[in-house]
Amino acid sequence: MAHIPDGVLSAPVLMAGAAVSLAGCAYGLWRLEAERIPQAALFAAVLFVAALVHFPAGPSSVHLILSGLTGVLLGWAAFPAILVALLLQAVLFGFGGLVVLGVNVMSVALSAVLCRALFLAVARSGNHRQTVMAAGLAGGIGVVLTALLVSLALALSGQAFATAAKLVVLTHIPVAVIESIFSAAVIGLLLRVKPEFPGLTLVGGKRE
Amino acid sequence: MNAYASSSAMTARPVDGGHPSTAYFSTGAGEKKRKPMLEAVDSRLRLVVCWGFALAVIGLTQLPALLAALALAGFAAMAARLKRAATLRHMVAFDGFMLFVLLFLPFTVPGEVVFSLNGVSASREGLLHAAGILLRSNAVMLMILALLGSMEPVELGHAMARLRLPAKFVHLFLFTVRYIEVLGREYRRLRVAMKARGFRVRCNPHTWRSIGYLFGMLLVRSIERAERILAAMRCRGFQGRFHSLTEVKTMDRRDYAFTGLSVVAGGALIALEYW
Known part of the structure; x- marks a missing residue:
């Protein structure tokens, strides 16, 4: 998850983020059947817990962003699920903010939806190796996309943030590497243990 | 690490969730008797x-x-x-x-x-x-x-439900809140099991893969749990609406x-x- 706090971004950026997130959430909720809500909530909870794990990296530690994996598992439902997760993180831990929620949801969920498309395109043929590779790719690219969107939000908010915006992308490269291997492991295990896992059944000529 | 651990550490409230009639039966030892002013709002x-x-x-x-x-x-x-x-x-x-x-x-x-x-x-x-x-x-x-x-x-x-936010969103929120607690507990149990087998978190692909397997396993268990929950909801005739346990109070x-x-x-x- 990515958390820009309140009071940093400019009004047009905030409004654009809110508009995109609102539209995405509306569409995601519309597509989410009532019967699938418990499942979506469970995935969201797993990802919430996973985003709290800190991995040591050099002198400091990093936490996962999980936009790629969220997209692969949830599709368009990623939008409302990430809104729930970020709202909870703001309320429970004070990460992020309220008005900036739109931009934060957009930077994670938009990458999630794009990664879902990428995952399906790469994993099309459906053999095990290729699907795992697609998951790794989605995991890594998800982080890069989220970092790019965060840095775009910063850069558009003022010239003064330009340097910081570039550094945001650079500092996320190690996270992308970790998350790529992490996501490949998650999907690899799911394929072996429960090949009929929802979301993966679209891959590889198996029926929906 | 866990959402609930830190939220309850942070809020210092009676364990019953602040229902007016039961607040006095709070079992939270050593907590102040008077409720914070804001809680009544x-x-x-x-x-x-x-x-x-x-x-x-x-x-x-x-x-x-x-x-x-x-x-x-x-x-x-x-x-x-x-x-x-x-x-x-x-x-x-x-x-x-x-x-x-x-x-x-x-x-x-x-x-x-x-x-x-x-x-x-x-x-x-x-x-x-x-x-x-x-x-x-x-x-x-x-x-x-x-x-x-x-x-x-x-x-x-x-509160979001009473502010007329979409019912599906509120349900997703309520379910997620509940499962974060359940899965957080399961996550810690699995981590203890890994630790008992000599696993240490380091900065290497083995660590990242192992934690990935851990969350893969959590997902597998969660999907089985979701099937049971859905069956239980069907059995009780769920019609897209939850009954709130707290009384709807008017503005005082x-x-x-x-x-x-x-x-x-x-x-x-x-x-x-x-x-």
């Missing part, structure tokens, strides 16, 4: 006021107005009886990249030079800009923790007082900004 009102406060504060630029906003949030935090140490820890814990944003601002904003470091000069305007961001974000965060962090997440869900005198106070405080902030 309607949760919808707290949500709306918090939102309004955030909207107002991000528009502030003048130092006096910003300091007043932070003081206001601090006052609310005291009224909500937030634990001081935990709250301060939340306030200094920024996402790493925000540090860059703040550190670079004095050097990238042009203006009157205050000091220079290795030939790069820091400007007064940049320092003020960074201070403004720090004050704004901390004021909003403190207010969120005071007004929203002090209620059970479930209560927040019910305390709520009106809180509304009045919020409006006056908001007006004062805006007045300070445009004085």
